[in-house]
Amino acid sequence: MARDTEVLVLGGGSTGCGIARDLAMRGLEVTLVERGNLTDGTTGRMHGLLHSGGRYAVSDQASATECIEENEVLREIAGHCVEETGGLFVQRPEDSDDYFRQKLEGCRECGIPARVLSGSEAREVEPYLADDIKRAIEVPDGAVDPFRLCVANAIDAETYGARIETHAEVIDLLRDGDDIYGVEVRHDSGPGKRTHATSGTTEEITAEYVVNATGAWAGQIGAMADLEIAVRPSKGVMTIMNVRQVDTVINRCHPKGDADIIVPHETTAILGTTDEEVDDPDDYPEEQWEVDQMIDTLSELVPILKEARTIRSFWGVRPLYEPPGTGTQDPTDITRDFFLLDHADRDGVTGMSSIVGGKFTTYRMMAEQISDHVCEKLGVTATCATADEPLPGSENIATLEAGMDDFGLRSPVARRSRQRLGSRAREVLETDEPNPVICQCEGVTRAEIKDAIAQSGTDLNAVRIRTRASMGNCQGGFCCQPMANELHPEYDEKMVREALDELFQERWKGERHALWGEQLSQAMLNYALHATTMNRDHDPASATSTVDFAAFDDGRAERDRIDGIRGGR
């Protein structure tokens, strides 16, 4: 029977996009479907840490070893998504000396470069560390942009012929007896790039093999074909600060606990996190105490956090899994390892495997192992090349750095743009057209916004994750509207209006958790700009009732009066 595609990947997070790229590079025909935007699930809701493996060096050495290996691979293939910040495991007076020693030994056993710094040496690296920090272990942690890394995988997969379909929610698994042969999806806006407000259609996509890479949502997908996949979703909060209080990843050197990491990320610092099991990965409480705990507990490591400005908070859901019967109570104790569940072996249902567990840093290795499995199932012998082939934007990055120009931009803007675009900078930024800055906080120009729109259509949140526009201090108060303006005239006024409303509301969602001090002031300013200056909250174009324009002052009486005075002279 003819199938639409060889492999159908469910889920547009790092794992799904990594698998799509891997298989497409091996010459397979791949289709990937994602319910929302790429990264909308867990990938876009992580703290941005590129693990050195140090965090797992005591508790889970297999994961630690994988992390350091993949850490080194990603620096090579995705240099433009990685910032080599370095990391510190810092010890407070009340933290155990014994654990500190275990951590150091563990790092060395796993091949993680580790060096001990005294308290004062650590404060020379990071001046805002608390005075009572005793000492620290320096490791090669880094910061990674999960959005751009994931999108780069998807773009490369497309280059190798894959179809990437976002805003396409799986509503059913197609099962014939004991064989799964595809899915039915509902398009949020018709196939292809997102265009606002076109009505939903459904589509059946058949495949030789289906890979369920939906992470915390894998259980929901499995249930559509009566397969039980006992994912244990666990939520964690991340709180974003308005500036980088630290330039190095700061971890607390203790066995486990909430609120023990600070990751410098682009212009911000991200505080994390908590670990609490939830029933539904789409519906769980986002609570004040979690935000307060981030600030209060991490202030013990970096005291200025106590009074610093936070710009938003967000929550992510880990796709934790453990084999049936393990029975771990505390989610922090559940392994971070990943599991490949072949439903043929496990449930006697052929045509689909599910991937659960795992972590962002090792997404490529997971994708490789799963792709190997799929190839074996399909009798394909091609081998994996993803560890060696740079992602789009990271080709020849070293030689490009030297030859970079500023594309007529102010140098801080050019520098930020180059960091984001990597080797694509010239292609995107070189233009004869005027190229003003659209997002002042993050230094994003029109050319970069246009490039993102060409990739993702009217979905301004997809433009946001590609460019960082609207992710800075003002949280889009100033730039949401000019971002939306760039959609016109390709998209009509109504679509632009709806795209703007959607982005503005999305920005507000995270900002609600940062509403005090400077950010409450910012929120009021944003509200005033959009409601007072633009009257977007009572836009007659969006209202149901019409305005009786004739009843209002048309200014003519005034002009006639003035004309009368003039005429009389």
Next chain:
Amino acid sequence: MAIEDDVLVIGGGLAGVTAALAAADQSAQVRLVSYKQSTLRHASGLIDVLGYTPTGDGPLVDPFEALVDLPEGHPYERVGLEAVREALSFFDEIAGDAYDGGHTDANALVPTHGGTVKPTARYPVSTAAGLASDGRDTLLVGFETLPDFEAPLAASHLEAAGAPFAARGITVRFPGIVRDDAKVTRYAHLLDQDEAVTTAAGETTARDALADIVRSQLEDEARVGFPAILGDDHANAVRADLAERLGVDVFEVPMGPPSLPGLRLEDLLYDALEDASVRVTTGVPVVEYETGTSGQIDHVVVDRNGTEIPHRADQYVLATGGLVGKGVRSERKRVFEPVFDCHVPHPADRYDWFVDDVFGDQPYARFGLPVDRDLRPLDPGDEPEFSNLRAAGAVLGGYDFAAEKSGSGVSLATGYVAGQRAGMEARQ
């Protein structure tokens, strides 16, 4: 030695300046101190009074009709309808020819840079020819290097809003702007000074060059709208010149920060302060205050470049702004007024400070001081915090200026009443 005046106004925005002028009008000796830049430069320069009721009805044709039904505690309810009318007349006198709209009680609908229309009671003359109830066809002109105003989009939006005229938008290059991220003040300056610019046709002046570009694309529209960058000190001359060369009326569409109509209004107000002999000190925070024997404010301490200078007055007006102007501040567990620590009612749990819909009925937007009908801030027991302190403008609570489109009107009305009463009392 303390500096002594009859009335001390703290805050230099629309409310503070109006209070100072109203107090001076009572022949009081008035001083105004301000710390941060006023939020006038953030604002559109429109003088709105009431565009929508607190329950969202509107746009209101007649703001005064709706004023009498406002809930208890709303700043307009505190001062009453007549005071609002007097305050507007007071403003009309100060503004003179710079503002229009005083010939009718009806609101005007001004096109915004987002393409919607906004109800307002008074508007700068620069926007007068652009009103949305005027049925003449309209050409909107945007600039390639000004991404906040996409003229073709704004034109479509106005039509979608039901405006009674045909609107068309074009995007052109602004002559003489060489940097893609030039500030709006640079555009205004080019036109103000009518600087020499070089175009394909050779050397010409900024106004000529701009008019030439637009004229070639003008069809039979009767008026042309530009983003509000048409000059600063010589805005009227710039507009008149362009209108003459184009042969049609020219108007401005108000823009976001930094807003030239807002800056022009600020200049106008500070000129009026000078004319009224109000003493003005800017860039100085009030850092302390002392109370006298009967609980009144005896003096405040102002920090001038590190030197603490006591200022004593008979009457005080607090017009330090709201959350944006930092006259109302907050921490994770409280909302407070930083100068006199006046009572600011707010829910204890900060997750009750907002609602989930960004344009919903936002509690935080109403944060501010409760006052009696004499505009004296009230303590938790509804007693005046101090006998000789009044508050005006956005520092007041109980109204959402953004949703109601009432910010300027409240500042004018409460500034006028607070200043007038302070002046009268100080003179007694």
